[in-house]
Amino acid sequence: MRQSLLARLLPLGVFLAACQLARAHAIAAVSHGFSTGFLHPLSGIDHVLAMVAVGIWGVQLGGDAIWALPVTFPLVMAVGGVLGVRGVPLSHVETVIAASALVLGIMVTTGARLPLWLAMPLVGIFAIFHGYAHGTELPHAAQPLAFGAGFVLATGLLHLSGISLGLVQRWRTGRALLRGAGAAIAITGLALLTGYITV
Amino acid sequence: MKRAPLLALLIPALACAHPMRGVGDFYAGMLHPLIALDQLLALVAIGLLSAQCRKQIARRVVLVLSLAVVAGAISFPLLPQIPRLAFVPLAATVAAGVLAAVAKPIAEIAVVPIGLVAGFWIGAANAFDSGPQVSFFQFAAGMASSVLLCSVYVTVAAGKLFTRAPLAIRVAGSWLAAAAVMTLALQ
Numbered sequence: 346m347r348q349s350l351l352a353r354l355l356p357l358g359v360f361l362a363a364c365q366l367a368r369a370h371a372i373a374a375v376s377h378g379f380s381t382g383f384l385h386p387l388s389g390i391d392h393v394l395a396m397v398a399v400g401i402w403g404v405q406l407g408g409d410a411i412w413a414l415p416v417t418f419p420l421v422m423a424v425g426g427v428l429g430v431r432g433v434p435l436s437h438v439e440t441v442i443a444a445s446a447l448v449l450g451i452m453v454t455t456g457a458r459l460p461l462w463l464a465m466p467l468v469g470i471f472a473i474f475h476g477y478a479h480g481t482e483l484p485h486a487a488q489p490l491a492f493g494a495g496f497v498l499a500t501g502l503l504h505l506s507g508i509s510l511g512l513v514q515r516w517r518t519g520r521a522l523l524r525g526a527g528a529a530i531a532i533t534g535l536a537l538l539t540g541y542i543t544v
Numbered sequence: 545m546k547r548a549p550l551l552a553l554l555i556p557a558l559a560c561a562h563p564m565r566g567v568g569d570f571y572a573g574m575l576h577p578l579i580a581l582d583q584l585l586a587l588v589a590i591g592l593l594s595a596q597c598r599k600q601i602a603r604r605v606v607l608v609l610s611l612a613v614v615a616g617a618i619s620f621p622l623l624p625q626i627p628r629l630a631f632v633p634l635a636a637t638v639a640a641g642v643l644a645a646v647a648k649p650i651a652e653i654a655v656v657p658i659g660l661v662a663g664f665w666i667g668a669a670n671a672f673d674s675g676p677q678v679s680f681f682q683f684a685a686g687m688a689s690s691v692l693l694c695s696v697y698v699t700v701a702a703g704k705l706f707t708r709a710p711l712a713i714r715v716a717g718s719w720l721a722a723a724a725v726m727t728l729a730l731q
Contacts, residue, residue: 412711412714415711415715415718416645416711416714416715416718417645417718419718419719419721419722420642420645420718420721420722420725422722423721423722423723423725423726424725426722426725426726426729427725427726427729430726430729430730431729476726479726480726480729483726483727483729483730484730488581489726489727489730490581490582490585490634490723490724490727491581493722493723493724493726493727494581494585494719494720494723497719497722497723498719501715501719
């Protein structure tokens with residue numbers, strides 16, 4: 346006679362209920378470092394907006410840009426991170442980060458279809474400055490690798506969010522919404538650049 | 545009646561998960577590579593890279609990795625400076641991550657040497673940390689077992705993902721490499 350699913354799972358349930366609790370002690374420094382790193386890009390509106398805009402713009406550009414950005418951006422950002430870790434002097438970091446939100450917001454609003462050979466270096470320059478800002482925090486982290494893994498993951502997830510949002514461009518209303526979002530990003534970038542908003 | 549033995553598990557004392565006497569060193573060996581984040585990320589990156597290769601290459605990597613761990617553990621008294629080269633697992637993560645991100649045929653040539661170097665270092669570094677009071681044989685066997693299991697799981701899971709969404713493996717590789725590059729800059 347065939348057993349129902351419940352009957353088949355019941356012994357497993359009894360077994361699990363009878364065992365002692367699995368005490369999973371997190372290694373404190375690693376989890377703290379990871380969470381601090383993960384929150385780092387999310388704690389700055391300039392970082393969040395620029396990363397989401399990169400994802401949206403990648404979808405608007407289409408073709409190779411959709412995969413090229415999430416694959417290459419973290420690596421280019423890491424170059425900036427190395428400069429930050431090593432304390433290489435780089436001026437106007439926060440200004441360029443604010444400008445990245447403005448420029449990328451304009452790109453999304455206008456739906457600018459730059460050729461990939463032009464779009465990638467533009468995004469690359471911004472990636473270096475964003476990475477530099479994260480890299481300056483790395484030496485102070487209790488667990489640098491966990492911190493690095495956290496903020497790379499957060500940055501990547503922001504890109505993926507932008508890519509997911511960008512997929513609405515297949516509909517006319519979606520394209521209008523994206524342009525509105527781009528305008529909002531650009532205006533916020535301008536406000537940051539002019540000091541009207543500070544992070 | 546068939547379920548009577550299972551019902552006996554309702555007695556909590558019987559389900560206590562305490563290591564058996566004399567095999568605690570095996571578990572210690574198993575845990576060592578998995579709780580060191582740099583070593584774990586190296587194993588994951590190598591697993592992602594081998595998932596992009598042919599099955600024969602992937603099987604070879606898993607085998608080479610585990611044997612290299614044992615070889616490293618045996619060799620560390622002869623090469624005491626090896627565990628101090630703390631950049632090795634990070635460099636392996638960068639190399640494997642970048643190769644996974646670019647997804648070119650060179651991965652099939654490079655993955656075995658990367659696995660060999662990373663495995664050897666993992667074995668040597670953890671054996672160095674283990675101390676004289678630990679049973680070397682059990683510790684090394686535990687290390688090799690966990691490296692084998694970890695590499696098999698990651699390779700199989702990444703292989704299944706690779707057939708459906710190859711871009712995901714490339715993205716994961718680039719993320720791992722990026723995190724490792726920045727940490728390497730601190731070395």
